[in-house]
Structures are given as C-alpha cells and as structure tokens.
Amino acid sequence: MNQPSPLLTQFFQQHPAITPPKAGEIAALFIRKEFSKNTFLLSEGKVNDDYVLLECGFMRAYTYDLDGNEVTTGFYGAGQLVFEPSSFFNRTPSKENIQAINDCVGWHITFEQLNHLFHLLPEFREFGRSILVKGLTSLKQRMLSMINETAEERYSRLMQSNPEIMQQASLKHIASYLGITDTSLSRIRKELSKKGM
Amino acid sequence: MNQPSPLLTQFFQQHPAITPPKAGEIAALFIRKEFSKNTFLLSEGKVNDDYVLLECGFMRAYTYDLDGNEVTTGFYGAGQLVFEPSSFFNRTPSKENIQAINDCVGWHITFEQLNHLFHLLPEFREFGRSILVKGLTSLKQRMLSMINETAEERYSRLMQSNPEIMQQASLKHIASYLGITDTSLSRIRKELSKKGM
C-alpha cells in the first residue's frame, strides 16, 4: 500500500554517514501524503507535527507582520524538506502557515517517529542536525543578501537559482519574500526586461 | 586549576531535560579561556573548533560582502553561546570572523568533546538541538524585522532589547548589523533624540 519512494532513500543517502540499507530503513517509516492546492500543511496556532519531504508540487510558508500584511518566509519545491523547526521541535504553536501552492505529493513522519529514529540511529541524528545547520546557513545567506544587495539583485539571483518559483508563485508572494512591495517588483521586472533579461 | 563556573551549570540547567547533576557533569568538561580585546575567537578560513559560553565581555561576528564591506552578523554578551554552527558542525572553513570587542572570559569545549557528550547524554543532545532551533528562530525574527520594519524601528528595538550593545560596539558595527550605513544610523539617532528617546 505504501511502497517507499526512491526519492526518499536517495535523499537520506545524500548524507555521508548514512548507508543505503539504513536509508531504506529510515525511508520505510515515511508515509505518502497528498496536499491539494491551497490546503495547509501547517496553520498558525497549530503545532507542526509533520516532517515532510516533497515529492512534487510547490509550497510556500508565510506569516503576518505587525500591520497584518502577509510576509512569505520560504518556498519549497520537489526534493525539499518542509517543516517549521521551532514549532516542530519545541512543540509550540506555529507563527507560520505553510500552504500548498498547487497539488502536492509528499512523504511525512511525525515528531514522535522522528525522535524514535533519532534515538535509534546515531547517523540519522547527524542527518537531522545537518538539516538544521543547513537551514541556518541559508537563512544567514538570505540575511546578507537583504543587507547588501539591491532588490533587483535579490530578484535576479532568485530567478537564477530557483526559476521554478517564478512559474509557481504570484508576484505578491515573491515580492514579500524579497522584502519589497509587489509594485516595486513589477517595476524591477520591467527594468530587467528593458535590459533584455 | 579549573573550578567549573556556576554560570555554566546554571546555563545547562535552563533546559528542562537536564538535571542539576547532569548539568554539573557537562559543565566540568568546559575549560576557562580568556580573549583579550581585539583578538579573534574565529578567523575567516579557519575551522571553528571552540564552542564557547561567554562569562563576561562582548564579542561580535562579521563577514565581508561582495564589495568588501564589513557586515556585522551578530553580537554576543555574557551568558551567550558563541560559535559558528556551519563551520563548527560541518568542519568547514568559516566565512565569518568572531572578535572580542573587549577583554572576555569564556568557557569552551572542542568539537570532539561536544560530540562525545552528545553520544553520552541524550538529554544534552536535546539541548544542542534546542540551541540550533533557537538560532534559527531568532534569525527568522531578525529577517522579518529587516523586511517589514524601518531602520529606525530596528534600531529602537535593538536598543531596548540589548542596550549594552550601544556601550560596547561602534556605530559602524551596529549600523551594518541593522543593514544601514553609519551615516544613516547617526541621523536616526538624531531623530530619536529630538523625539526625546
């Protein structure tokens, strides 16, 4: 009923400490789950109990600023892990929403099962830690880009590194992810197209 | 020669899973280390092998942007952990520098010893994870503040939450941490003092 996905096994094997058989063992605990377009993997106020690897589809995380405006905090495509570390690990209500931008298929595991795996397999603990460290690193990177790049540079970079976002997400979502308004992003696009990009 | 600091024991006891005796056991492995003003806990290109709890003094982490300008990525005061997760856990050369702003005293442990503790004490693993999650959460918070607060709001907030930074760090360092130039920060200060703050 639930044949483990090759994507999953492959994903865990990426970590040097995890051998193919162990990867299979880990993958076997994940369960297939579908998210139809616009449904939520996580809603504000709930505790995140899904640790999901996306097989296909596209998701977006967002929260609200003090003025009540949506701010997109992340985009997630196929082959990426989707969960909110703070809510998931601290078992606290989430401040973020994670929503399927289109129909998605993923593989998920609960907090309890994940912890079980952590206790069982030291190499999987390393894997879990590397996920957190990777998250920190990329967030730091994004921070630097907010500090010393122009909005236009940030947009170009995002377009180059994640072109699929452009097809999946709306202008407004991308703009708030880049820290600007949709109006500004529209103008930046215009400028770039003038320059033939 | 190396009586464990009450600060250390207390620090580890903050985590609910760590009992007082365990906290003492953990603290005992840390070694006192002094950093005189302007010396580096970590230099760009080196692998971070110190996991340090600051007892007193003040430190700052920084890196360079594409144009060669210094960007301050963090400030650390007494009672805070100082290390660079990516370099420390991945054993990769650091892109950041961590420098003592004034004479500091801290307690440190090496990567190897920390891992030893992780393998030995499941509750300390939880602690280690919570440190990473906390880092992620506060970085995310700072990201949001960059996106939807004005420079003036960011400055006020920093002044309120970490007033000691104002006495320790230079205007330029604070400015680059806030994502603005020292000139702008000087003007913002002026504005705020006009308003009587």
Add this chain to the structure above:
DNA sequence: CTACTTTCTTGTCAAATGACAAGCAATCTT
C-alpha cells in the same frame, strides 16, 4: 601639550522604494 587617528555628525544631492490610486488583462462565477 600637540599632532594624529578614529569615530561620529552633518550637508547636499541622487537613487531606491513605498503609498495610493487607476487601469488593464485574465480567469472565474453565475
């Protein structure tokens, strides 16, 4: 004390971005 260096402030001007409003195009609903 004086010269030097570093840090902070201020002036002027230009560029980037936001706020707000209107318009257009595509899609959805009935």
Add this chain to the structure above:
DNA sequence: AAGATTGCTTGTCATTTGACAAGAAAGTAG
C-alpha cells in the same frame, strides 16, 4: 455573455536611504 474577482502594471508623489565630502569630537601616541 455580464459581472465580479484577482493578479499585474503604471503614474504621481513623498519618504527613506545611500554616496560623497567636510567638519567636529574624542581618544591615542609621541
């Protein structure tokens, strides 16, 4: 098909911030 909704673009204008340069203030060394 008509109307409504949503997403994107554009215009106008104000505000924030940066770049650059000069000056004031404070700390450091001789």
